[in-house]
Amino acid sequence: MAGALGSLAGAGVVAAAVTGAGLFVIDRTSLPAFTTSNMTQALTTLLQVASLAVITAGVLLLRRDGRSRRGRLFSWAGLSAFATVTLAVPLSATRLYLFGISVDQEFRTQFLTRMTATAGLHDMNYADLPSYYPAGWFWVGGRLADLLNMPGWEFYKPYAIGSLAVAIVVAAALWSRLIRADLAVMTATAQAAIVLAYGSPEAYGAIVAVLIPPVLVLAWSGLRASLRPGARRRTGWAAVIATGVFLGISACMYTLYTAFAAFTVVLMALAAAVAAAYLHARDAAVTGRTPAPLWRRMLAPAALRTAVSPLVRLAAAGIIAGLIALIVWAPYLLRMADHPTVDSTAMHYLPESGALLPLPMFNASLLGALSLLGLLWIVLKFRASVRAQALGIAVAAIYLWTLLSMAWTVLGSTLLSFRLEPVLLLLLGAAGVFAVFDIARWAVGRARLYQPAAVAGVRARRTRAVITVLGVIAAIMFAQNIPHVLQTEISVAYSDTDGYGERADKYPPGAAAYFDEVDAAIMDQVNTPRDDTVVLTTDFPFLSYYPYLGFQAITSHYANPLGDFAARTDAIKQWTEARDADEFLSELDSVPWRPPQAFIMRTSADGYTLRLSADVYPNDPNVKVFTVTFPRELFDSQEFTKTEIGPFTVIVRK
Incomplete structure (x- = not known):
């Protein structure tokens, strides 16, 4: 447990240092606006390639030795540099973040400005009210902005980029506690690219989203730990505690993603409870003389007692999460008790994407292909792989949430299911990386078949080299397209008038x-x-x-x-x-x-x-x-x- 916390803390420190240095340098450049010159795109691509090269070096070092400190340092530094240059260079000539001060960024910037002016959890707008929207990310940012004596609106861009970089690297460190180190870095790299392309405009949600896949794998391993043959009572409890801590912290940051993650963990606990009762009933059929029907054996007192363990673990995680969430939510809940009516329209939004099931695996793109591979990997590996089970339950939870959101429209509201699409991409993207890794391992194995030892080794090394090169090229291909995915968001950051009355594209201000x-x-x-x-x-x-x-x-x-x-x-x-x-x-x-x-x-x-x-x-x-x-x-x-x-x-x- 101490080692895991140390690893996560070390990852965060490295990411903060690299990102801080990168932002300091980039902020002092005189690059042209991204919307008026291709020079900024060229430098973005160049620095992305350099960052991916550092990540690749880290992967190769970790492949030789999973405990390599240099490998971890290279991968963490490369990931944080990749996140930084992908966003900071295109935005280098503006003080504003993606979407500038328009659309939803208007109220988000207002929130950070409010938290810069006060250390209390006050509402972003109204007087004499506690905050309704979770203030965690904004409060930390406000305190940092106040410490640095910067206006909240101006601190928004570096803070958003920095917190994203830290979350991406922490996710890599968390993956490394669950899977082999080199695979963890590759998975984290894919997730970094996905979240930067499709989640970065909402930075405070993206830092939660990028952690959801590894946390759900961790949660499933903890909830099902008691099902393992010969498992001790304490087995898996560290994972349960970590899940509760994550849910509590995320509740202080982003309500919807927390609700979805909690919903998924509940489904996992129920699945683990049913599995426990089933295994007990199956074993009873083997030892019993005249076994009763399976469903009756699953409802027997002894079988139900075995099903209690996952539910107890779920309750423990929930208590931990609730206590942490109260740090931010307590003032609002206490005030709500004295308010006669509470009428929220926060969930009153149904765009076209919320009326359709998201099916990214059928898009004709690199991400679509990766998502399709991920879906196939989940299906094929579901019986034997804990990771496949966790990711499969999470993907199923997203589609169930989406269907519930559609049904909820009859009651006059929604569950905002369309906002879970970045999470779905992250889940399928992680599974897709696992699929590619298994395919690569199969290809290397095939290269060794029916060959003399010396020849087999050469062919295996060549196969690995080809796969590595193709993987790096695919990463570059996706990465260099991220600024184009964010073209509208970047353009608005240049066309909006900032707090000093200037437009970064040099046109007359508004x-x-x-x-x-x-x-x-x-x-x-x-x-x-x-x-x-x-x-x-x-x-x-x-x-x-x-x-x-x-x-x-x-x-x-x-x-x-x-x-x-x-x-x-x-x-x-x-x-x-x-x-x-x-x-x-x-x-x-x-x-x-x-x-x-x-x-x-x-x-x-x-x-x-x-x-x-x-x-x-x-x-x-x-x-x-x-x-x-x-x-x-x-x-x-x-x-x-x-x-x-x-x-x-x-x-x-x-």
């Missing part, structure tokens, strides 16, 4: 260029700090760059259910209908939440406008955006000051 003046106008007129000042605006990038509290959230889907999103929207609409400034002020003070101290609105011919949103699930898109207008006379009071800044009107209540 309205965010005025945010520093807006901030100064507010701070000059209020006597509260930014992170305790409530602002009503629907130009939400402002709240992503500055840690003000928002009176309203971006959409109901990302709003804290305790924040009464719909009621706040109704209140805003009611304010626009006030007859005069006195009635408006009275209504502001009568709401059950802290009222806005400042308004940031756009100017129109009829007054001042805000763009609000409403949930329209099951429609796709699931959000309806509409505009409300405040008549100018509502602010004709000495309690308000108005400042025109660019396209904005900043109104501060004294």
